[in-house]
Amino acid sequence: MLTKRQIIILDALIRLYTSTGQPIGSKTIMNEIEVDASSATIRNEMSFLEKLGFIQKTHSSSGRVPSLKGYRFYIDHLVKPQEVAQDKMQVINEVLGNHVKQMDDIMHQSAQLLSDLTSYTAIVLGPKAESSRLTGFRLLALNDNHVMAIIQTDRGTIENKVFRLPRSIKESDLTKVANIFNHHLVGLPLNEVARKLQRDIPLLIRKYVSNAMDMFLTLESALNSSSEDRYHISGKMNLLDFTEDMDKQKLKSLYTLLDNKGNLDLLIDTMQQDFEVKIGEEMNHELFTNFSLVTATYQVSGHGTGILAVLGPTSMSYDETFGVLDVFRKQLTHTLLNYYLD
Amino acid sequence: MLTKRQIIILDALIRLYTSTGQPIGSKTIMNEIEVDASSATIRNEMSFLEKLGFIQKTHSSSGRVPSLKGYRFYIDHLVKPQEVAQDKMQVINEVLGNHVKQMDDIMHQSAQLLSDLTSYTAIVLGPKAESSRLTGFRLLALNDNHVMAIIQTDRGTIENKVFRLPRSIKESDLTKVANIFNHHLVGLPLNEVARKLQRDIPLLIRKYVSNAMDMFLTLESALNSSSEDRYHISGKMNLLDFTEDMDKQKLKSLYTLLDNKGNLDLLIDTMQQDFEVKIGEEMNHELFTNFSLVTATYQVSGHGTGILAVLGPTSMSYDETFGVLDVFRKQLTHTLLNYYLD
DNA sequence: GTTAGCACTCGAGTGTTTCGAGTGCTAATT
DNA sequence: AATTAGCACTCGAAACACTCGAGTGCTAAC
DSSP: OOOHHHHHHHHHHHHHHHHHOSOBOHHHHHHHSSSOOOHHHHHHHHHHHHHHTSEEESSTTSOEEEOHHHHHHIIIIIOOOOOOOHHHHHHHHHHHHSOOOOHHHHHHHHHHHHHHHHSSEEEEEEEEOTTOBEEEEEEEEEETTEEEEEEEETTSOEEEEEEEOSSOOOHHHHHHHHHHHHHHHTTSBHHHHHHHHHTHHHHHHTTTOSSOHHHHHHHHHHHHHHHHTTEEEEOGGGGGGGOTTOOHHHHHHHHHHHHSGGGHHHHOOTTOOSEEEEEGGGGOOGGGTTEEEEEEEEEETTTEEEEEEEEEETTSOHHHHHHHHHHHHHHHHHHHHHHHHO | OOOHHHHHHHHHHHHHHHHHOSOBOHHHHHHHSSSOOOHHHHHHHHHHHHHHTSEEESSTTSOEEEOHHHHHHIIIIIOOOOOOOHHHHHHHHHHHHSOOOOHHHHHHHHHHHHHHHHSSEEEEEEEEOTTOBEEEEEEEEEETTEEEEEEEETTSOEEEEEEEOSSOOOHHHHHHHHHHHHHHHTTSBHHHHHHHHHTHHHHHHTTTOSSOHHHHHHHHHHHHHHHHTTEEEEOGGGGGGGOTTOOHHHHHHHHHHHHOGGGHHHHOOTTOOSEEEEEGGGGOOGGGTTEEEEEEEEEETTTEEEEEEEEEETTSOHHHHHHHHHHHHHHHHHHHHHHHHO
8 A cells, every 4th residue: 555655756756757758756756746855765765666566767777757557546546637728618619519510520520629639649439329220211313323322320320322233223123122121121220230131131122133232232331331430530640749669660550550440449449438548558559558548438318429539648648638538528418419409 | 965874874873772762872883884984984974964963962972862853854764664563463453453333442442552562652533524514413301300412423423411401391392492403503514513502592592491501511512522532542651661851740741731632632733644743842842852743644535534643752763653653544544444334 | 085093071880988867775863 | 763865876868089981083094
């Protein structure tokens, strides 16, 4: 168990380190904290904290930096979400309060704002209900060989895909196909829909559409895309400020990973709740050892849960990030409630 | 005017430099070229070439590197498009020959392949006819307050946007609005459509849709997006291999620029023809002084002109890039002709 | 016109030195 | 028993000197 003074020292060390980026020595801490103790005393305490694994040296006579265990302790017990400055609040209110028309715009602007305000990388996931159902399905003949499929869910998502059919199809056949789809698929949860689309439906519509495999592939991608399209990422390049230790090759891998939205699933656990922080090694990915991911969820009652995430250096200012995220989650809940209402 | 020997030396110097990246000395050139001349003679010739501005030193006793003027001369007179290796050809044929279904996929895969094969950054623009016309316009009520607009052009492009209307609108009114759109807009060139959308139409539909400004903004963005959506960029991160001289700040600017497709207009002149190369300063942008942009056009008869571009270091292998681009333009013409045909 | 020969230049790499921030330990102090 | 002043020690960063070699320009001879 840590003594009060040890906690104060650890707290000060982490605050100092996250704001300067430099290893912190005993004198610096002495000048920072209220406690009346000489640098020698603090050195003793630091040596103790090091033995317990909360802090470490970069070389034998250097100051100390927090270790993973140190950060973990800080985040679990010492973080004080920082209040967001008035001017920043105003920007957030303006941007998100503004009556934006499209869901994508809201998400996109949130991500951008979040990365701007934190100077880190922001990832925003739109709200997703646990099991949304298919409520509408339409096929629309655009011309002789182009058809548009429109997929609606009970959560307000609308996806559409245009695809070409191998041969032109009679309008009447198209209607029949649409009817079959409506009859067999509408009302089902999306995962069920995907399954039926692969198994049962091909048999049913074979007589109207001869070579429909392409169509199914496309439709399936439309169903899935709602998952990939949930990710909005912004400020990727802010990470460059924290990658001095990486070589070119690693940088490439890092950005290839971030550019490919499918990979973000690996990073972000969509089943988490409230605030969570993954520090460095906790992300289980070599490339991210020097990064931390702070995630917060937001609820839009009746329309599911979304996620806000900030990816920054392990030595990021957690206080500030927590503060900003907290404001965002509230504002976003509010904005989206309006969005779904009117 | 340059003598034959001087040209041979310039040619060898550029080839050597583009393959090693190091300043080239007289002895190296002596060993490379067929001409029978001592290193001293070559030194004299190099000194002459330097006086004319084709090559330059990096410091007073260094080897020479090509100057902008040198590259220009090389590209205008000496480039020999390199034949593409058999195995690479096969990959190209496989990927582009494969019967891909969506235009976007073709473009996207082309960009990716092009950047893979060159190890530079690839930008691909889909074909665009000089003046495509609006051939179809539909409004589709999805539910009480969501409407989908579908825009078709005579070149096969199909854009669509979903937007919400402030209040629910009668089905019949919607039809009337759609009729007005069809009557006044269909058949016109797209730029004309955009103009009318701003000026004449609002007056006409005012009585059916009270607050339609949002709708127009959205529609306009759909019209324009067909321009932004033409850009497909891949292999951005390959540029990292050629940015050792850039600081973090510049890197950020560079990638912010490339990430924002709207900015690519600045880089790529859509009115050019055949092969063109912009070398370093010729791009008129500080960030690109050490890069070159090689562009090639491809024609899909009756469906317009598209652009292939490769962005790499000024010291890139132009021979290879020209070779690859030439194969691509042919294959892409072929692939797209098929695409439009069936 | 060409070339061998040579003095000269400069960057890259390597080793040396200095400096200061920081530590751990010991002995004296409270 | 906890604290602290004092001091020897450590190590990285920065500054500096030295060497090496690839390359040049110039001159004089071919």
